[in-house]
Amino acid sequence: MTRIGRRLRGWTNGILDLPQDVLQEMPRITLIGNKELYIENHRGVLHFSSEQLRLALTQGVLEISGEGLVIRNILGQELAVIGVIGEIRYKESGENP
Amino acid sequence: MKEPPLSSLRGFVTLHVSGPQVEKFINAVTGAGIIIWDVRPAGDGASLNLLLDDFFRLRPLLKKTGCRMHVTARHGLPFRLARLWRRKFFAAGILIFGVGLLLLSSMIWSVKVEGNTRIPTEDILEAARKEGVYPFQWIWRMQESDELSRELTTLVPGLTWAGFHRNGTSITIQVVEADRPDNKPLLSQRHLISRTDAVVTEIYAEQGRPVVSRNSRVKKGDILISGALGDEENTEFVVAKGMVKGLVWHEYNLEVPLKRTGSAYTGERKDRTYLVLGKWAIQLWGYGDSGFAKSRTLSEPDMLSWRSFQLPLGLMTEKELEIKYTTEALTSEAARAEGLTRAKSDIFARYGADSVIKSQKILHEKKENGKVYMKVLFEVEERIAEELPIVNN
Structure with missing residues (x-):
């Protein structure tokens, strides 16, 4: 993306007041209590165990730790996790898949 | 969304995937657009659920990521059908039983007739058979019950109404028979003759020719109303009917004890x-x-x-x-009254309750051995006609 294009996009976001996940490829994370977690716009699973789940994003890595984590379903870029969720850590710079 | 719609109908399998890079495999699967759900870590790999249709697309993905899998459970209709297919005859038995039950329960098993007294049950059943109501007939081939009852009423003479009532596999035909007038008793040709010597007081011929008139004396056996009409040459015999009353004398010897x-x-x-x-x-x-x-x-x-x-x-x-x-102890008057009462009730019992005692006369009376002896003459107006069949030979 060119600089002008990026600025244009930033400007339209500011003018139209659109949510960031629609225009920029950012994940939308929905957490319901500590039981269910919905992540949209991820870029694949990096690690998966019952204690930890690492997901790749367009920029960075999302680390989810907890107990008894289960991927309830995974479809394209959507993912639902259930279990007891303890931490969600967002790492801006990480290894990309 | 927990799992794809109708997954149990389409069939799904639970896989256990093991290998160095299970995550890669999961990414590859999602990248290929295959839906997986309930992914949980298990042992050295992960277990996941997958639709049966997508199962056969897994092989290249597995090869590419170097993972192994084995199926731990199969769910859904296709697997059940396959298992049932292994027991074909059992399945066929279930099917045949169901079909048999359905067919046999949609068949008439018994036909009953109720409410008939004169018309034989067989006749009604025969008529019903013509209408298509008989045992081992399919229920769906029967006509509507109002149609049936109308046709049965026209088919069986002497029926006023017929009702079909089906209860499960048995049919009850409820019939009402038409009322018929009572048959008149058949009478043979006859004369009416006198039962006893009498003086005719009243004669009324309903049918036949009266031979005697009022106040005429008749002897026992005299024809009162003749059943022969016409003259000597052209004679027709009929049943003489009518009423003849006459005065008759009865003599009673009565004895009444005084005690x-x-x-x-x-x-x-x-x-x-x-x-x-x-x-x-x-x-x-x-x-x-x-x-x-x-x-x-x-x-x-x-x-x-x-x-x-x-x-x-x-x-x-x-x-x-x-x-x-x-x-x-009775007085002689009381004894006499009792004797007369007894005699009168005897007259009424013998000659009909419509007899009228015109007069009574005590001819003789004596008291002897504690009893009263009496001889009484009663003059009674009573029916005197008696039937005499006409014998043609």
């Missing part, structure tokens, strides 16, 4: 109850003498019975009722 004895219950009674075992009776209650001078004993056995069998076991009640004999 009248009678018995009556005083109302005093004593009950005894026995237990009956076969031939023996054991008295339970009512011991002791009744103290009655004259009595009559009535016993009522009350045996136990089971259905139609009489058991040799039961109770018997004996009632002892006190009796009082009474003697009443």
Whole structure:
């Protein structure tokens, strides 16, 4: 993306007041209590165990730790996790898949 | 969304995937657009659920990521069908049973007829058979019941109404028979003749030719109303009908005792109850003498019975009722009145209740041996006609 294009996009976001996940490829994370977690716009699973789940994003890595984590379903870029969720850590710079 | 719609109908498998890079495999699967759900870490890999349709697309992905998998569970209809197919005859049995039950229960098994007294049941059943109502007929091939009842009514003569009522597999035909006038009794040709010597007081011929008139004397056996019409050459015989009354004399010899004895219950009674075992009776209650001078004993056995069998076991009640004999002396007037009453009731009983006693006359009366002897003459107006069949030979 060119600089002008990026600025244009930033400007339209500011003018139209659109949510960031629609225009920029950012994940939308929905957490319901500590039981269910919905992540949209991820870029694949990096690690998966019952204690930890690492997901790749367009920029960075999302680390989810907890107990008894289960991927309830995974479809394209959507993912639902259930279990007891303890931490969600967002790492801006990480290894990309 | 937990799992794809109708997943149990389309069939899904639970896989256990193991290998160095399970995550890569998961990414590859999602990248290929295959839906997986319930991914949980298990042992050295992960277990996941997958639709049966997508199962066969896994092989290249597995090869690419170097993972191994084995199926741990199969769910859903396709697997059930496959298992059922292995037991074909069992499945066929279930199917045949269901179909058989359905077919047999949609068949008429019995036809009953109710409410007929004159028309034979067979005739009604035969008519119903023509309408298509008979055992082993399919219920769906039967017509509507109002149609059936109308046609049956026209088919069976003497039916006023017929109703079809189906209860499961049995049909009840309820019929109402038409009322018919009573048949008139068949009478043979006859004359009406006199039963006794009399003087005719009234004659009324409903059918036939009256031969005698009022106030004529008739002898026993004289024709009163003739059943022969026409003259000597052209004669037709009919059933003579009519009413003839005449004056008849009856002589009664009466004897009435002057003493009248009678018995009556005083109302005093004593009950005894026995237990009956076969031939023996054991008295339970009512011991002791009744103290009655004259009595009559009535016993009522009350045996136990089971259905139609009489058991040799039961109770018997004996009632002892006190009796009082009474003697009443009659005056000769009272004795005479009683004798006359008795004679009159005898006349009414013998010659009909519509007889009229015109006069009575005591011809002779004497008192002897405690009795009153009387000879009485009654003049009675009564029916004197008697039937005499005409014999043609």
